[in-house]
Every structure is written in structure tokens, then in C-alpha cells.
Amino acid sequence: MSTPRTDGRQRKRAKLNDARSILVQNSERSLADNRHLMVPEFVQSRQYEIQQLENAMIKSRNSSKKRAFQLVPRVLRRRAASHNIKRVPKRLRSRARKEMKDDNTPPKDKFARARAKRGHSRAIEMAKEQAHQRLRNRPILQLSSADATAVNSLARPPLGKLRFRGRQKKKTWLPTHVWHAKRAHIETKWGFSVPTAPTLKCYRPTHKADNVEGAVVWDTSYYSTFVIQNSESISSVENVLSSLTESETSKPKFLSGTKCWEGLLTDPDLKPSSKILGPGLIYYSPLQLAKTAKQYSAIVRFHPSILTTMVPLIQRLCKQFGASYYDCRYSIGSIDISGPKSITALSMIIKLAKPADGDADTEFKLAKERLWSNLTRLSNTASLPTSVVFGFNNVIDPRLSYPPRRPSPKKPMTSDELVDVIVDWNKDKVASGFENNLFTMDGRTASYKNQATIKAINRRRTNAGPGKKLVHNTNKDPLIPIVLIKRLNNSWTLLTPWNWVLPFWFSLNHIPHIKLGGLKQKHQLSFEKTRLFFPDDYPTTDSGWKCEHEKSTQRREQWFKRPKGKRVAYHKVITAEGVGEIGDPFKCDWTTLALIKHRKASALKNHKNTQDSISSNSQDANFINSHLNLQTAKNSPENIPSRSVYYIRKNILDLTNDYETESTDSDHNVCIDTDKVESEVPQLPLIPVKIKYLHRGVPKSQARIYCVPKTKANKWKTLLTQSPNNHADETNHEYPSCPSSDYLAGFVTTGEFNLKEGNGVAVGWLSAEDCLAEGDTDESLPKRISKEGICIVRNIGSSVGRLAKWERIL
Amino acid sequence: MPASNRQARPSTAPRARGRINGKLIKHPPPQLGQRPKDTIQIGSSTPFISGLKRVQKQLKVCTRPFLTVQGLGKSIEKVLALGVKLMELDHVVEVRTSTLRVVDEFTEIINDECRNDVDNDDTEIMRAREVSKVELRVYV
Numbered sequence: 001m002s003t004p005r006t007d008g009r010q011r012k013r014a015k016l017n018d019a020r021s022i023l024v025q026n027s028e029r030s031l032a033d034n035r036h037l038m039v040p041e042f043v044q045s046r047q048y049e050i051q052q053l054e055n056a057m058i059k060s061r062n063s064s065k066k067r068a069f070q071l072v073p074r075v076l077r078r079r080a081a082s083h084n085i086k087r088v089p090k091r092l093r094s095r096a097r098k099e100m101k102d103d104n105t106p107p108k109d110k111f112a113r114a115r116a117k118r119g120h121s122r123a124i125e126m127a128k129e130q131a132h133q134r135l136r137n138r139p140i141l142q143l144s145s146a147d148a149t150a151v152n153s154l155a156r157p158p159l160g161k162l163r164f165r166g167r168q169k170k171k172t173w174l175p176t177h178v179w180h181a182k183r184a185h186i187e188t189k190w191g192f193s194v195p196t197a198p199t200l201k202c203y204r205p206t207h208k209a210d211n212v213e214g215a216v217v218w219d220t221s222y223y224s225t226f227v228i229q230n231s232e233s234i235s236s237v238e239n240v241l242s243s244l245t246e247s248e249t250s251k252p253k254f255l256s257g258t259k260c261w262e263g264l265l266t267d268p269d270l271k272p273s274s275k276i277l278g279p280g281l282i283y284y285s286p287l288q289l290a291k292t293a294k295q296y297s298a299i300v301r302f303h304p305s306i307l308t309t310m311v312p313l314i315q316r317l318c319k320q321f322g323a324s325y326y327d328c329r330y331s332i333g334s335i336d337i338s339g340p341k342s343i344t345a346l347s348m349i350i351k352l353a354k355p356a357d358g359d360a361d362t363e364f365k366l367a368k369e370r371l372w373s374n375l376t377r378l379s380n381t382a383s384l385p386t387s388v389v390f391g392f393n394n395v396i397d398p399r400l401s402y403p404p405r406r407p408s409p410k411k412p413m414t415s416d417e418l419v420d421v422i423v424d425w426n427k428d429k430v431a432s433g434f435e436n437n438l439f440t441m442d443g444r445t446a447s448y449k450n451q452a453t454i455k456a457i458n459r460r461r462t463n464a465g466p467g468k469k470l471v472h473n474t475n476k477d478p479l480i481p482i483v484l485i486k487r488l489n490n491s492w493t494l495l496t497p498w499n500w501v502l503p504f505w506f507s508l509n510h511i512p513h514i515k516l517g518g519l520k521q522k523h524q525l526s527f528e529k530t531r532l533f534f535p536d537d538y539p540t541t542d543s544g545w546k547c548e549h550e551k552s553t554q555r556r557e558q559w560f561k562r563p564k565g566k567r568v569a570y571h572k573v574i575t576a577e578g579v580g581e582i583g584d585p586f587k588c589d590w591t592t593l594a595l596i597k598h599r600k601a602s603a604l605k606n607h608k609n610t611q612d613s614i615s616s617n618s619q620d621a622n623f624i625n626s627h628l629n630l631q632t633a634k635n636s637p638e639n640i641p642s643r644s645v646y647y648i649r650k651n652i653l654d655l656t657n658d659y660e661t662e663s664t665d666s667d668h669n670v671c672i673d674t675d676k677v678e679s680e681v682p683q684l685p686l687i688p689v690k691i692k693y694l695h696r697g698v699p700k701s702q703a704r705i706y707c708v709p710k711t712k713a714n715k716w717k718t719l720l721t722q723s724p725n726n727h728a729d730e731t732n733h734e735y736p737s738c739p740s741s742d743y744l745a746g747f748v749t750t751g752e753f754n755l756k757e758g759n760g761v762a763v764g765w766l767s768a769e770d771c772l773a774e775g776d777t778d779e780s781l782p783k784r785i786s787k788e789g790i791c792i793v794r795n796i797g798s799s800v801g802r803l804a805k806w807e808r809i810l
Numbered sequence: 811m812p813a814s815n816r817q818a819r820p821s822t823a824p825r826a827r828g829r830i831n832g833k834l835i836k837h838p839p840p841q842l843g844q845r846p847k848d849t850i851q852i853g854s855s856t857p858f859i860s861g862l863k864r865v866q867k868q869l870k871v872c873t874r875p876f877l878t879v880q881g882l883g884k885s886i887e888k889v890l891a892l893g894v895k896l897m898e899l900d901h902v903v904e905v906r907t908s909t910l911r912v913v914d915e916f917t918e919i920i921n922d923e924c925r926n927d928v929d930n931d932d933t934e935i936m937r938a939r940e941v942s943k944v945e946l947r948v949y950v
Contacts (some may be wrong), residue, residue, distance in 0.1 A: 213844055253934060340844065377842040378840055378841070378842060379842065379844060379845075380838055380840065380841045382837060382838050383837045383838050383839060383840040383841070383912075383913065384837070385837075385913075385936060386835060386915065386917075412842075415840050415841070415842055415910075415911075416911055418842070419840060419911040419913055419938050420938070422837075422840070422913045422936060423913060423936045423937065424936075426934060426936060
């Protein structure tokens with residue numbers, strides 16, 4: 001230390017003393033005559049004191065922050081700021097430098113980055129890089145952006161720089177990976193490094209950005225994008241895509257490129273009960289008005305977890321119908337944005353160049369641009385028609401107009417005028433677009449021609465002089481093709497060539513009130529809107545099943561890591577059967593549910609033979625015994641209407657046996673031995689539901705859902721009339737106990753306190769048998785599934801069942 | 811109720827409106843910019859007491875002479891009830907009425923009865939609808 005220790009202490013004491021002493025004014029002029037209080041003078045005299053108090057509060061707060069980097073707001077804090085002054089904002093750098101010098105922190109800023117190589121060593125490095133890039137048959141020295149599309153085969157991931165080669169061997173980086181690596185937690189999923197959540201805590205800010213002010217952005221380039229193309233007729237493309245969507249995409253509004261289809265992709269080879277693969281998006285390239293289109297093509301986008309199923313399917317269908325497919329997984333990137341500021345933010349980064357003269361569609365293109373510019377100030381996406389699409393070929397490099405500014409239309413529209421615009425949306429065919437260059441390899445490659453590096457842009461800015469805007473050079477600067485899609489959840493998806501994602505991303509993240517999101521935030525927001533999130537909330541699909549298995553393995557591992565005394569003793573939970581959680585406590589145990597339903601049905605058939613199947617296991621015996629008192633269940637799966645019911649795939653149920661045998665722990669006692677899942681377990685018909693608690697409590701994931709037993713229906717229904725404030729409590733003796741596993745009807749896949757509804761809310765799946773509408777007397781007719789009803793939800797590890805209302809979704 | 815400063819609007823005479831058999835998607839009125847903080851929107855699912863508390867809290871920090879509470883269609887009754895309650899609590903409340911336009915989107919249309927008055931052959935129809943709006947001005 002440069003100064004003696006005592007000096008430092010004294011200085012610190014003096015500093016704290018100074019910070020914590022508040023100056024006061026003792027003389028009181030307003031009490032001059034010692035009898036009457038002169039109010040105006042009194043208030044004025046306190047003003048000084050209050051000011052001093054406020055100053056003292058600020059001073060005292062700051063005095064405990066010792067270092068410069070601690071003064072920075074949370075969003076601006078960087079990991080290396082304590083030893084690297086370049087990680088501190090410029091205004092604090094001199095102070096940080098002094099502090100580091102005072103306490104002998106070794107200055108790391110000089111060593112933070114490897115020194116740029118020069119001369120001979122630089123030549124060697126470049127030669128190495130070129131050799132590396134040559135692995136992909138790319139021309140030497142073309143280290144800039146290139147289109148990585150494969151025709152009628154699967155594309156190889158971009159190689160990345162030699163320096164980062166080792167890190168991308170088993171996964172691909174998103175275009176914004178390095179940006180995300182500094183700000184978010186990243187996990188390897190579906191062959192990509194996917195950001196899961198920002199490092200900053202952001203549960204409430206995300207909710208606020210999506211609902212009140214601001215917007216949330218995601219880099220969703222990990223989504224799989226394919227282009228289906230045919231140069232002669234649209235029917236071959238149409239046939240391929242209608243096979244995947246049960247002919248839903250054959251409607252003219254989709255074929256014309258006016259609207260984008262969004263829904264569940266299906267496997268045409270499978271039975272209707274198990275054909276759902278996962279959510280997808282299909283957008284046909286709009287045909288040119290002049291009808292000179294050379295190619296008919298459509299974009300198919302789907303979740304990367306269903307890639308292994310989709311690729312053989314696409315290959316087969318394309319062969320069958322004579323279409324060709326382009327794998328654009330690494331050549332079309334995307335950004336999702338959601339929230340009230342989303343349209344404004346997008347209009348700040350999407351600047352359009354004037355269409356070239358002599359273009360046949362100039363008028364038409366201008367009309368489309370006018371439509372887009374009218375929406376600049378719109379803050380609710382929901383007011384626009386569903387699934388509308390904007391496509392532009394003439395977007396200027398967003399870095400030229402940095403910092404992003406809001407365009408100011410000459411005459412801002414009123415809300416009423418905007419209604420007219422929306423009503424006339426389809427009328428002048430402005431809604432449909434023109435052929436988009438994003439669909440073709442040539443179009444994307446053309447957009448990379450003369451793509452400026454950051455260095456070149458900065459040089460141009462320097463040459464332009466301070467305060468001068470950079471101008472788009474029509475002869476030289478490239479134009480970017482984009483497609484902007486309004487999604488069903490009122491967010492926007494921006495599709496752009498892979499190597500243009502990063503420039504858009506940089507500009508977007510410099511707009512105030514724009515928050516970063518990861519997978520968790522996507523899940524959170526879709527939960528707040530009580531929508532199912534893929535794959536977590538789709539147990540009826542392979543991906544959902546796998547996801548649940550992975551998550552349950554993780555939960556189990558974490559549970560075992562805790563000391564015995566501190567983990568929830570699932571084997572001691574008191575349930576209606578006795579002691580022990582129903583099924584596997586770490587997951588939504590659909591196998592157990594299927595088994596219960598199956599045994600329920602067979603118990604009816606072999607009412608007297610049930611005794612044979614009683615095993616020596618006492619709990620199992622309890623379980624079977626309880627079936628002897630079964631109320632008559634008349635609804636065999638055959639009686640359930642097939643439409644709007646989803647089935648867990650049969651082969652998945654078989655798979656569980658393999659999963660289960662892996663874990664041989666006996667600590668948590670599983671009520672039903674899953675080894676005994678007979679091969680003839682019937683398919684489990686399920687419907688997705690939204691659940692809302694009627695009283696207190698919050699449902700959690702994997703909570704068990706029960707239907708209300710008829711014998712105790714009156715007791716539960718009296719609770720319906722109680723107000724939410726009248727806390728129905730388990731300590732209250734009149735609160736009915738949770739039903740037995742006979743009444744198990746489903747599981748909660750995602751449950752939490754919903755900030756939007758201010759209540760405990762969940763999404764989950766219910767067995768369709770338990771949702772049949774009451775009142776249908778004719779048993780020969782297929783029964784209807786009711787839209788809503790009441791149920792009882794019990795969190796795992798708890799014995800209290802809460803009354804809740806369910807409502808069908810999807 | 812001061813109606814004098816209501817501006818004359820372009821003709822809002824209802825067009826011939828046939829019934830359209832299809833799926834109706836109701837869209838909210840377009841909102842431009844951010845809603846000012848001294849305007850409180852009461853929706854059909856806003857609980858009465860929550861609305862009241864929101865107004866009372868906002869009144870304490872409001873810098874303008876009055877606070878605006880507004881509601882459309884179904885929630886008009888609730889807004890007026892809120893106004894009466896605020897009057898009982900000795901606030902000066904002024905009530906204004908107006909009309910807003912919203913967009914209805916019809917998809918999956920089955921019958922072609924009213925397709926003649928809409929001059930496009932698309933399978934979707936966009937139609938404007940008028941909704942009543944009530945606005946309370948609660949003076950600070």
C-alpha cells in the first residue's frame with residue numbers, strides 16, 4: 001500500500017462521518033412570537049432541512065459503494081470490471097484507474113485481448129485460416145459472409161473461425177453467439193448453442209416489457225427453415241405442404257402469400273391419433289403481380305427438436321410430388337420480438353431504400369411501404385389482422401442508420417384512420433407481397449455482396465464527420481431481403497439472411513426498453529398467455545416426451561444431491577391411499593395414469609377376478625382394493641370422439657419401461673410398479689387445459705389433477721361459493737380431503753403464479769374420459785367433451801388438494 | 811355532461827350489415843404510442859375494487875388537474891359504478907361519452923349471403939364496428 005494503514009482508516013472514518021452527518025437548522029423564525037405558527041415560513045424553513053436529508057441519503061448510499069464499477073447500474077455491470085477498466089463506462093474510467101493503482105490491482109486491460117498479429121506471424125495465421133475454410137470448398141480469401149444452403153440434401157453447419165473451431169465441433173453457434181455469451185446463460189440444445197436466460201434476474205422486467213412498456217427480443221435462428229420449390233407449378237409445392245398440415249395450407253389466402261399459416265405439423269403416415277409432430281409455420285412466396293414468377297416456393301419453419309422426423313418426411317414427399325427442397329437452416333436466420341414497442345422498434349431498424357425506377361411493381365411496392373410506415377406508432381399488435389406478413393427486398397444495412405431513430409411520418413395517423421387502413425387491408429391487394437429474394441439462394445448471396453465490415457462502416461462514419469448521417473450508396477451498398485410475420489401470439493418474427501441477423505440484432509438492442517430473452521422467457525410469456533409451450537407442454541409428441549424425461553432426470557439428480565433430512569420425503573406424503581406419492585414424483589407420470597385408467601376399465605370387466613392380481617406389495621394391494629369400490633365408469637376410450645383429442649403415442653408408452661429401469665432407487669416409493677405396465681395399456685386420450693385456482697395457492701409443475709368424486713361433489717361445490725378472500729384452509733376441518741388416485745385425471749405441465757392474471761394458474765393435460773360433458777343420456781352416441789369444469793389440483797409432496805377451474809385450450 | 815367540445819366526426823352511418831356465418835376474431839382498437847400514465851383503462855375482467863384502488867393511488871401522484879378512467883362496451887357499467895363510488899368519496903367526477911371504432915375479422919366463412927356488399931373475393935372479411943366508450947374525469 002502506498003499510504004500507511006492508519007491514514008486510510010482515518011480517511012474512511014472521516015468519509016463516513018461526512019456522509020452520515022446531516023446539517024440542521026435550529027433557529028425557528030416561524031415561531032417568532034412564540035405563540036402562532038406562521039405556516040408559509042415554517043414550510044420554507046423545512047425546505048432546507050429536507051434537502052439536506054435527501055442529499056445525506058444519497059451520499060450515505062454511495063459511500064458504502066467503494067469502487068467505481070460498483071456505481072454502474074446493474075445492466076451495465078460486466079464480469080471483468082473489477083480488474084479491467086475497459087469494462088467500466090468511460091465516465092468512470094479515470095476514477096477506476098486511480099482506484100486500481102491505489103490498491104495495487106494488476107492492470108489487466110493490456111493483457112485482456114491477445115495482441116493483433118503483424119507481419120510474418122499474421123501471414124501464417126491467415127494461411128491457417130484459409131486452409132481451414134478450404135475444408136468447405138469455399139474460395140480462398142472469401143472469409144466474408146456466404147450462403148450455406150444445400151439443395152436436396154442436408155446443409156453442413158457453418159465452419160466458424162479457426163480460433164473458435166474447437167468450440168463448434170459438436171454444435172453450431174447462433175449468429176449472435178458472442179454477444180449472448182457475455183449476457184446470457186447458454187445451453188447446447190438441438191445442435192445449437194441456445195441462450196436459455198439472461199444472466200440478470202428478469203422475471204418481472206420480462207413480464208413488464210411484454211405487457212406494459214418495451215419489448216422482449218430473441219435470436220431464434222436455431223429454428224429449422226426449409227424452402228420447398230418447384231419451377232413449373234405451384235401444385236407440387238402445395239401437395240407437399242398440405243400433406244404435412246392436413247390440407248390446411250391449401251386455402252387461397254396462404255397460397256397467394258397474403259397470410260402465413262401457423263399450426264401443428266402432422267405426419268401423414270401415422271394414424272390420426274398420434275400424428276402430431278410439433279408447431280410449424282408455412283409461408284408461400286407471393287407471386288409477382290406481373291405473373292412472371294419463375295419459381296414457386298414456400299418457407300417451412302419448425303422446431304429443431306422435430307428435425308429428425310421432418311427431414312425424411314420432406315425428402316419423401318418432395319420426391320413423390322416432384323418438388324425440390326433447400327435446407328436453409330444455416331442460411332435464413334430469425335429474430336423474434338414481442339411487446340408494445342415491437343412495431344416501433346422494428347420500424348426503427350427496417351429502413352427502406354426507394355425502389356429502382358422502371359420496376360414494374362413500383363407503385364405496388366410503394367403502397368406496401370406506405371402501409372408499413374403508417375404502423376410506426378402502433379403499440380398493440382393485436383389490432384392488426386391475424387398472421388399478416390410484410391416482405392421487403394430493399395432494406396438498408398441497419399448499421400448505416402445507427403443509432404436507430406424512430407421515423408417521423410409527415411402526417412401521423414389517428415386511431416380512427418388506422419381502422420380504415422386495417423379494414424381495407426385486403427382490398428387493394430397490398431396485403432399480398434411480391435417475390436421475395438429471401439427465398440432464393442441468389443437473392444441471399446446478392447445481399448452479401450459488398451457487405452461492409454464494422455471497420456469499414458466506422459471509417460465511413462469518421463470520414464463523414466461528426467453529426468453527419470451515413471447515406472446509403474445505391475450503386476454499392478447491398479439491399480437486404482426480409483420477411484416480417486405477425487405470429488398468433490401477437491409477436492413478430494423477422495426472417496433475414498443468416499449473416500444479416502447480427503447487424504439487425506446490434507441495432508435492435510440499442511433501442512431503449514428492449515429486453516433480452518432466452519428460452520425461459522419464451523416459456524414464461526407463453527405461460528402468462530396460457531398457451532402451450534413446445535416442447536415442454538406437449539407430452540403427446542415425441543419431443544415433449546423426451547423433454548419431460550430429461551427434465552425429470554435432472555430433478556431426480558438434484559433431489560438426490562440434497563442431504564436426506566433436507567429433501568422432500570415423497571414416500572411419506574399422506575395421500576388418500578395411505579402414504580407415498582402417486583407415480584414418479586419427478587415427472588408427469590402419464591404411464592401411471594394410463595395404467596389407472598386401464599385397470600379401472602378392466603376392474604369393471606373382471607369385477608370378481610381382481611383378487612388374483614393383488615400382489616404382495618401392500619400399497620399395490622391398497623390400490624387394487626380401492627378399485628373394488630369403483631363407481632361405474634361407463635366411458636371406455638372408444639366412446640370418446642376422436643376430434644380435438646390428442647393421444648400419447650403408443651411407442652412412447654413402451655419406451656418408458658426402458659427409462660424406468662435405469663433408475664433403481666428405492667428411497668421414494670413409487671405407488672405403482674411401472675414394470676408391470678402391460679403391453680396392452682390402452683392409448684390415453686388427452687385434452688390440453690388451462691387451470692385457474694379458485695382460492696389460495698399456486699399450482700406447480702407435475703402437480704396432480706383429480707376430477708371431483710361424485711360422492712363428495714356437494715362438499716367441494718360448497719367451496720365454489722366461497723369468495724377467494726375467504727381463505728379455505730387445510731387447517732379448517734371442513735375442507736374436504738384430496739381424492740384417491742382413482743380420480744387422477746391428469747397432470748400440470750407448467751404451473752406458476754401468473755403475473756398477468758394475478759392468480760395461481762397452470763397449463764396441463766386432462767384425460768378426455770374425465771372431461772365428458774354431463775347430461776348426455778344416450779350412450780350409443782359419442783359423447784361431447786365439455787369446454788370447462790372444476791377439478792382438484794394437488795402439488796407433489798403436499799397432501800392438500802385445491803379446488804380449481806379448468807378450461808379447454810388449443 | 812359537457813358535450814359541447816365533441817368534435818364533428820365524419821359520417822358514421824352504419825353500412826348495410828348482413829350476418830356473416832364464420833369465425834369472428836375481434837380486434838382491439840389500434841393504440842398509438844404508449845398509454846399515458848394518468849389514463850386508467852378498465853376492462854371487463856378488471857375487478858371493481860382493483861380499479862378503485864388504482865384510481866385512488868394514481869390520484870395521489872397525479873400532476874395534471876384530472877385523471878382519466880375509461881372503459882369500452884361491456885365495462886361501461888363498471889366505469890360508471892366506479893364514478894358513482896368516487897363521487898361518494900367526495901371527488902369531482904365528470905362523465906364523457908364517445909364512440910370508438912374497432913375491427914372485426916371474419917374467417918372460415920360458410921355462407922355467401924353478404925359477400926356481395928364486400929367487393930373482394932377473399933375468404934376473409936374485415937369490418938369496422940363501433941363501440942361506445944365512457945370516460946371519467948376525476949379531478950384531483
